[in-house]
Amino acid sequence: MAKSIVIIGGGVAGMTAASRLADLGEKVILLEKEEEIGGHLRNWDRLFPNRRPGYEVLDDLIETLGNRVDIRYRESPVMIVPLQSSFLIELQSGEKITCDAVLLATGFDLFDAGKKEEYGYGIYDNVITSADLELMFRSGKPITTAQGSVPKRIGFVHCVGSRDEKVGNLYCSKVCCVTGVKQAIEIKEQIPDAEVFGFYMDLRMYDRHFEEMYYEAQQKWDINFLRGRVSECAENQDHAVILKIEDTLTSRPLRMTVDLLVLLVGFVPKPETTRLATMLGIGVGEDCFLASLDEHTRFNHSAKPGVFITGTTKGTFTISNTIADAGEAAIQVHNYLKNH
Ligand code: SF4
Numbered sequence: 245m246a247k248s249i250v251i252i253g254g255g256v257a258g259m260t261a262a263s264r265l266a267d268l269g270e271k272v273i274l275l276e277k278e279e280e281i282g283g284h285l286r287n288w289d290r291l292f293p294n295r296r297p298g299y300e301v302l303d304d305l306i307e308t309l310g311n312r313v314d315i316r317y318r319e320s321p322v323m324i325v326p327l328q329s330s331f332l333i334e335l336q337s338g339e340k341i342t343c344d345a346v347l348l349a350t351g352f353d354l355f356d357a358g359k360k361e362e363y364g365y366g367i368y369d370n371v372i373t374s375a376d377l378e379l380m381f382r383s384g385k386p387i388t389t390a391q392g393s394v395p396k397r398i399g400f401v402h403c404v405g406s407r408d409e410k411v412g413n414l415y416c417s418k419v420c421c422v423t424g425v426k427q428a429i430e431i432k433e434q435i436p437d438a439e440v441f442g443f444y445m446d447l448r449m450y451d452r453h454f455e456e457m458y459y460e461a462q463q464k465w466d467i468n469f470l471r472g473r474v475s476e477c478a479e480n481q482d483h484a485v486i487l488k489i490e491d492t493l494t495s496r497p498l499r500m501t502v503d504l505l506v507l508l509v510g511f512v513p514k515p516e517t518t519r520l521a522t523m524l525g526i527g528v529g530e531d532c533f534l535a536s537l538d539e540h541t542r543f544n545h546s547a548k549p550g551v552f553i554t555g556t557t558k559g560t561f562t563i564s565n566t567i568a569d570a571g572e573a574a575i576q577v578h579n580y581l582k583n584h
């Protein structure tokens with residue numbers, strides 16, 4: 245009988261793994277809880293470092309999938325029961341599926357900025373997140389304050405919800421520095437006379453072409469990067485945001501008023517992934533992302549045979565890294581199904 249794999253999550257990792265497994269001749273069922281596949285990529289306007297439109301990558305991934313994969317929309321597992329050498333999955337619709345392997349590609353959530361009360365997200369009109377800004381870019385409309393005026397001074401706060409003991413997330417989300425630099429440049433492209441500031445702990449521009457983009461931000465666009473910690477925000481009568489900043493290079497306190505404050509929110513694990521991990525009897529790391537069987541050589545294997553993991557269920561990845569990881573996961577799943 246033909247073997248089958250159920251992939252849970254239709255974002256970049258799930259789509260990539262599904263099409264690679266279809267290339268390898270496997271029978272794939274892809275479960276997507278939303279009405280469309282694509283995950284967070286659907287909400288992203290342009291990608292770093294080359295500012296390519298996100299929809300181009302999304303269209304490419306959807307086209308590669310073709311109609312070789314059985315995609316179930318608005319479906320996620322209510323229950324998974326590991327059997328002796330297979331899995332029984334009950335879907336929201338009540339349908340029951342038996343499969344030989346499961347690949348978790350459930351992705352990530354963005355940190356809820358409202359948990360950092362000192363920044364006033366959800367309270368002050370002109371405090372937004374990087375995801376909100378990306379949706380503004382995607383709308384094609386000019387960037388304005390909540391009152392409809394052109395912002396002349398914009399601040400970006402790095403590490404919101406990451407590297408933060410208070411919220412329990414010690415890890416670095418890796419992509420928010422570069423997202424902030426990209427978005428700062430995009431603001432300057434729209435509003436050349438705006439003053440733009442980035443408040444950072446360290447700038448982690450770790451991947452190819454990221455550092456060049458940081459130089460471009462400083463040299464071509466005159467964006468100011470200030471090593472400092474924003475400790476408090478308030479709103480004045482004009483709805484501008486007053487920041488209290490500790491300059492961590494000089495240890496001097498600073499005050500600044502900006503028309504728009506952008507919080508660079510990091511990645512957090514999805515509660516849904518933890519629920520699935522519990523049902524499947526696989527582990528999570530101290531950071532609550534899924535744990536690999538071996539960080540170096542079996543990074544797509546969980547500790548349970550037949551259960552594989554990929555993409556941002558395991559931590560922070562760029563889109564390119566996610567595609568590479570999901571391709572490797574597909575090979576590992578294929579080898580398992582062949583020898584199982
Ligand atoms: Fe902070 Fe930058 Fe790491 Fe994001 S990538 S958590 S902004 S240091």
